[in-house]
Amino acid sequence: MADFDAVLKFWGPVEADYDNIGNMVLTRLFAEHPDTQKLFPKFAGIGQGDMAGNAAISAHGATVLKKLGEVLKAKGNHASIVKPLANSHATKHKIAINNFKLITEIIVKVMQEKAGLDAAGQTALRNVMGVFIADMDANYKELGFSG
Numbered sequence: 001m002a003d004f005d006a007v008l009k010f011w012g013p014v015e016a017d018y019d020n021i022g023n024m025v026l027t028r029l030f031a032e033h034p035d036t037q038k039l040f041p042k043f044a045g046i047g048q049g050d051m052a053g054n055a056a057i058s059a060h061g062a063t064v065l066k067k068l069g070e071v072l073k074a075k076g077n078h079a080s081i082v083k084p085l086a087n088s089h090a091t092k093h094k095i096a097i098n099n100f101k102l103i104t105e106i107i108v109k110v111m112q113e114k115a116g117l118d119a120a121g122q123t124a125l126r127n128v129m130g131v132f133i134a135d136m137d138a139n140y141k142e143l144g145f146s147g
């Protein structure tokens with residue numbers, strides 16, 4: 001699908017700085033949607049002011065973005081990537097689907113600022129994430145998780 005390539009065109013700056021951009025995504029997710037911080041027991045009690053310098057937040061932000069990079073590069077053939085992700089997020093971490101929609105909008109904004117993601121790229125990223133989230137949701141339903 002053309003949307004995957006349209007986002008990959010802007011992925012270079014993200015890939016070059018997974019830790020910082022990943023930190024920014026999570027820090028902003030927690031600022032704009034404070035309830036999402038509670039989904040991460042490891043991050044309980046970290047205040048907004050301490051997040052930018054927090055290595056654990058950077059490391060997990062990098063993990064999230066690397067996984068999204070894999071999804072982009074799979075260009076739609078991502079069933080084998082989505083399955084274990086859905087399993088862990090549904091069964092272990094108990095992450096409702098709506099959280100993926102929230103993080104999508106944060107990534108759109110952060111990529112706009114840090115990677116120059118333009119209007120067409122933003123639409124493409126929303127489309128790609130829509131496909132990814134629908135596939136996560138299908139797995140959630142199979143697992144009987146009403147996320």
Ligand code: HE5
Binds near residue numbers: 068
């Ligand atoms: O599932 C895993 O590996 C296949 C475990 C590591 C991992 C987690 C954990 C990965 C690769 C991802 N997340 C990827 C990912 C891509 C996007 C769409 N995540 Zn994830 N997550 C993990 C997202 C989105 C997303 C939104 C939210 C609220 N994720 C979360 C939450 C979440 C949590 C709580 C964990 C457990 C690990 C942890 O707490 O690390 C600090």
